[in-house]
Amino acid sequence: MLPELIILGIFLIVFLCDTFTPDNGKKFLTPLTSVLFLLATVAIWIVPSCQESVFGGMYVDNAACKAMKCVLNVGAFICFLEASKWISTKEVVIRKGEFFELILITLFGMYLMISARHFLLFIIGLESASLPIAALVAFNKHKYESHEAAIKYIMTAVFSSAILLTGLSFVYAFSGGSLYFSDIAAQISAGEMSGLLLFALAFVLAGIGFKLSLVPFHLWTADVYQGAPTAVTAYLSVVSKGAAAFAFFIIFVQVFGQVYSAAWEWMLYAVIIATITIGNLFAMRQKNMKRFMAFSSVSQAGYVMLGAMAADELGLASMMFYILVYVVSNLGAFAVISTIEDRTGYVGMDDYNGLHKTNPYLAVAMTLAMFSLAGIPPFAGFFSKILIFTSVTGTNSMALYMLVLIALINTIISLYYYLLVVKAMWISSDAPKIESFKAGCTEKTALWICVLGIVFLGLVSYVYQYFVSSVGASALLSLN
Amino acid sequence: MGITLPILILAMPFFMFLLLGLGGVKMSRKVAGVLGILGMGTTMTLAYIVAFTYFFSGDAAFIIDGVRQQFQVFDVTWLAFTERLVVKIGFLLDPISAMMLVVITTISFMVHLYSWGYMESERGFQRYYAFLNLFSFSMLGLVVATNIFQMYIFWELVGVSSFLLIGFFYRLPSAVSASKKAFIVTRFADLGFLLGILTLTFFTDTFNFVDMTSNPMNVLAQTGGATFMGASVLTWAMVLIFTGGMGKSAMLPLHIWLPDAMEGPTPVSALIHAATMVVAGVYLVARMFPVYCVVEASMTFITVVGAITAFYAAVVACTQIDIKRVLAFSTISQIAFMMVSLGVARDGMPGGEHYSGLGYMAGMFHLFTHAMFKALLFLGAGALIHAVHSNDYTKMGGLRKYMPITHWTFLIGCLAIAGIPPFSGFFSKDEMLAAMFNNNWIWGAWMTMVAGLTAFYMFRLYFLIFWWEENPNYKHHRPHDAPWQMSLPLIILAAVSVVAGFIPFGELVTWNGVSYHIHLEAPVAVTSIIVALCAIALAAKMYMRKNTLPEKFRKAMPGLWTAAHHRFYWDELYIFITHKIIFGIICSAIAWFDRHVIDATMDGFAKVTQKVSFAIRGLQGGNVQAYVLWYFFGAVALALITWICLL
Amino acid sequence: MNLDILWYLVPSVIMFCCGVYGFVTRKNMIAMLVSLELMLNSADLNFAIFNRFLFPDKMEGMVFTLFAIAIAAAETAVAIAIIINIYRSIGSTEIVETNKMKH
């Protein structure tokens, strides 16, 4: 329980500090939270868990879960740094404390999602991870878009949780009376495939697919990403999505592993193709950077899901690595977007025309992020993509091979629109709209972390191997 | 014989080419000219030494029991395609290569000397000498090739030298297009040559001439009787190889480049397009002669092509206005003569041992004499052009008074080519006709007629230039003989043309190395002399004095005259094929196809993607209820579809 | 006549589908939330029904329902907070007013 407790501890500290300091004395909150958070991450990473499975197997904290949580922490940390400028603006500074508190609680919920081995705990984690985000999305009260995004988000979230609960109730019918993952796994087998189980699977898939924004459960994504404050969008696009992906893998592989090839493999197959393709098709027309990133993240989610398609240790490790890389790449892009938005208010792709003339370093960082997202070597995105493709094709099934082919063909479309951004920044001959400015120190730190991650995560194989070994040490897939 | 001299023969011109080509810009004309002439003079001397050593030293390497041997002075590996199929660069000495060494270096030296005067005022004088040296190098490499691939290499190189020299006046569009035409036509022919080599060497597994020609029956055996489209593959191979020769030697229908090649400087025409390069085809056939002998069909092909070309060119030559074109067609006709002569020679001729190789010997003899007198005629024409500044005989007339040296040397050339004894052409032509008559009287008769036509058009030319009536322009611009650098070669070549017929050629050059005694075949000789004299007489009647006879002639046969004047529309046909069909239809169609089908398909992928992207934008309608509806439908559909699939 | 599991599931499913219908057709956000409550309730009811009929000796389903009610309450609270916020901002609670961001 260490990670959760640490997070709750930080939450309490922040909460108390926020409550008992005057409105004009909250400058220290950002550094405080960031530093505490950094320490917490290190602690989570280093301190071994004394007991792997507690509460009668309801909660498990093993090496793999820890690694996943660390990945999420990296994302959250960068989000904190990116948010610092925005959160200090006069419209929202009053809610500065709440921002950190809510983020920390969502993080707590995500930890539970990853560590839960019981659907009750899982659903609580899921709700903790999604409901406060609605409040975060509505953070920019002075902006209409923020409201619209919030209502769209909450409505879809609640609907999806209704669907998820219904699905779980159907799952429950098959569970033999217990909602522990291991018990359900022992009960469900391919032999008794029935319509109800399929509906159960489809509804659970839909419920988690909402968080991952898989097609066709993704339609909220673009509007919410566009309307939400950029820091929240960033958080939503990587951390929330990453946690959902991990939970997805654990649930579908661990609980429904028995009916993998019979049922949900094919659902996932269809969903992945739709996700990658539709995400790409929408992304290529977008002119608003945040909306653009939303569709890009939809399509990226499809690639993430390829790891679940592989449904083995290698798949999970590749997926973790993919998400880590995705975290740094996407947050790199968002760091640039938010830096520019905070200074100038521009978020259109055309506004980036000629960026390299005025802000070359931002342009370089954005370019690297785009290349990494597109999977261009030697940047990390290339490695994560290839590793996940490798893990999928490992089963030697022609169908999966074709799936990878479709995914690969889609990388070309994605390359197209990522290059559009690069084109705007470097090639477009229009006069630059954005004037030259100096980024703040937190933003610079965030950018540096992202850029270093983009450049070195792939070239240094240590991280991936760490994931592989942690997955291997966790016996995650054995049906204990 | 050591390898030093042979290597020097090749190296000297190449070195001069590099020297003049790279350093020429820094040199004055005089230095460049002297260097060029000295270089070629040295080469000529070396070639003479080598040739004389070969023919007359009696060394065992060169002649054994009166049989002249083929001797590879050196043969080094250049490129190994496979373990057996190895391209070598070497130096083969045998009767024909030794003879060619003499011919090439002599003419080349004359041209070098001549050019000093002729080209003196031209821009790019140094470049000109560099190219001349490049050509000499290539041509020498061609004739001394030990293997067919080496020959092909130098074959290409002479092609490009010819291109460079024809296009020497590169500011003139006509020169540029002529050079292009020459290169492309010969290149096309070389394609045949290449395919021939490919086919032949696929079976022989060697490129080497000696290996192939020393046992031609073996070559036939190696093909294993394979056939393609009704003909044996060896026939195909030899005909294809001959195609290369047709290109270089301007046989019908690949002759069209040669008349246009006259756009080059006249000395170049003398060197390349009269004496040396254009006989490469003949040389090629001679080189592969034993192999050709075993495939009857290819020999017949050569004969027929030669016979048709000879007649065609002779007819066209009668109607040309440009004096260089007349000479060009004459060259075509004469080379065709040699081809026929080679084509009629073969083993087991009815006339006995003597006749089997007569055609070969005679062809080579004619090659030699023709080189001399045709070079003479071209250089003479050059002198005329130099004096009159026009290629057109209508701008000339009555020049014998103004340019006596040119006149006399030109007359000697004409007599030689017309086959009037004792000039050299008589002897060689007589031998050729004898060989043809021996093979089949049809060839003999046909070629005798061509010989008559030759005499006619040469004297038509001669009379029109030097007699007819004086051009009134001479009063303003009095033509005069050329300077000594130009006259000296004329005189030397004229002298050679007079005496060359008495060279005991049969002793030196025969197909199998066995020496050969030449004797005149009286009936043939008499017939040909009579025909020639008649033709000259006719020419004199028509053209010596200004009269209306030519005009009447023209009127009498307008169709024929116009057709002949337009060279029977070959050029138009080619232009139609290349411009209209190849460029206009094939190339443009392919380019269009590439842009509008292939490329459009690729762009189409992008466009379709964009269209789809646009078409499905309604999915994201902005209304959360619609989103949820999709969500619900999606979930249900997933379950339903899987269910249906599983049931 | 025998009251078995299906008797109870049928009203639950009807409730669920009414919820879906209401959610996609109501224009008022609060009315949408009302529909949503129907769906959530249906899920809760399912848990209780399955628990009772299939696994009467255990009580996981019932416990789950208890928590689900709490979660539903939390969701409703946040949703209503946002709706009120929107009302304050644009003076309407009609869902069609919030479709400015699209495509």
Added chain:
Amino acid sequence: MFGNILIWFVIIPVLMMAGLGVCRNSSMAAIRAVMVIGSTILLALAIWLCVDFLALRGAGVDDEMLFTGSWMWYAPLNIHLAVGVDGISVLMLLLSAVIVFAGTFASWKINPLPKNFFLWFALLSTGVFGFFISIDMFTMFMFYEVALIPMYLLIGVWGTGRKEYSAMKLTLMLMGGSAFLMLGLLGIYWHSAPAGGELTWNILEIARNNAVDPSWQNLLFCFTFVGFGVLGAMFPFHTWSPDGHACAPTAVSMLHAGVLMKLGGYGCFRIAIYLLPAAANELAWIFIILTGISVVYGAFSACVQTDLKYINAYSSVSHCGMVLFALLMLNQTAMTGAILQMLSHGLMTALFFALIGMIYGRTHTRDIREMGGLMQIMPYLGVCYMIAGFASLGLPGLSGFVAEMTIFFGAWEDADMFHRAFVVAATCSIVITAVYILRVVGKLLLGKVHDEHHLQLTDATWFERFSTVTLIVCIAGIGFFPNWINETIQHSFLPIIHALQNAI
């Protein structure tokens, strides 16, 4: 690791990038210094490697690959950074080094953003060198893509004309190819060892294991061959080439046509043919048809183009088609010819593009209808252009002739009607090549001066001369003394030939 000479081929460009990174954008001298020093070292290194390699071979070292080294990278998937060279790779490295060297001088006055230009240029070189030294499929593929992507910015930022469109098209098409390629490589990896054996990315081991399931081979062969074939400008995937080349800046065109397109051919035999020999034997005919079409089609298309770069691009389609065509003949001679053709085409096209760039830099047009008689104005460039043209049309004494002849003689070894027919078609291309080369030479260099303004133009500067002379020397060098290269290549093809014969 750093004791291996091959690694330095990657390290030096990376160091160049680092060096450029610290240069100021405005200090042209420093940027040039870094580039010149770097590319000179690379060239020296390549020559040194070549000499060393030949010495080792001469000393009887008969391993398939020399200077091998292998360092574990991604252990879970057995990915190594594995390097090694055979004769072909050595020559390719030499070619790349020469062209990078020449390209550096050709872009002496690049503008704007010289620093960025050379940064991407160096990255591109890294990819190219890395590709040729790799014997691990993964790193090979990685370097392959590293080499591709800088093209987008290089064309997009420093190009001319419809540069955005062309850059995008080029990048997307090549990346599309590499998508197929990736799939092929993955398939090969998962079949790289017999059941139970350790899977590997190492090309040599895969070839040794020869364990790719025959039922998969055909599919994988199509994927890998098409994947590399796109970069090799195989019909009908060549259309990126004309547009891309037309818009690219000089040095980029040089490097792209000169080296990058060779990556395609190299990959085709090193991976597609070597690792999937059974499929190669079985499916070669399909690609013979496609490449045969490329050869003739490219040549015909070039005949009617009016933009110098388009002419060259189509000519590249034809020549690179010849490379693939020869490889598909699957015999030693033809494949040797293919490599010779790669070298030859690399040098000659680089020269062409360099010259076109220089001419364009002066006349500001590439339309041959708007130029003429340039030989009088800039004789040096004119002569170089003619030499390049002659090399292209296969004049003996220059490299193209050697390559083409080796190809034809090799290709002729297959005696069946199908092969013969396509070889004859391919030989026809040399005539068509002559046609379009002479057309350009005639219109561009010879004849009358078309535009009076051109009379004021100057001839080549010293760095331009340097760049072109380097290339011409190499072209003539191969043309005059081809045999040592030929032998080196032939020897390197033995393992592939054995693999092919065993697979029949």
Added chain:
Amino acid sequence: MVGNIILYFVVALVITVFSVMAVTTKKILRAATYLLFVLLGAAVFYFQLGYEFLGAIQVAVYAGGIMVLFVFAILLTNKPNENENPLRSHRQVVGVIASVIGCGLLLWALFTMPMLATAEGTRSLSDALTSGPDITMKMIGEAFTGTEKYQYLLPFEAVSVLLLACIIGGVTVARKR
């Protein structure tokens, strides 16, 4: 027994009818009221299924808590008598289709579920009620405070964090500034 059946039919009717009315009525306040009836109906089902505590919670939390929230919200945002504007027809048609298809498919799935082939799946309510222990408050209390398997201390604590978060979130969103 018969009482159970009658009660079942009454409640089922109430749930069905008021569900439909809750989503079709024009007046928002009425919708909330109908919802209340449905919730109460569900509570009755819980009682009938032997989950008294659950029924009580349902009444307390839903009827007592959530409904009040709804009513407040409605009163805050709407004039009580205001009718909803007519809906766009196609959305309504699609809604009907969606719900009918969903209903049909779900019912089909439920009617074909494999449990119906087993003894547990077909037993009647009275059998079900007797085959398990009565759920006493003691059992519930122990389950909520224990850390063993089938005990729910952790979720209980976690859900409190969730509620806290929602409070913070709700306040953040809803307060004026």
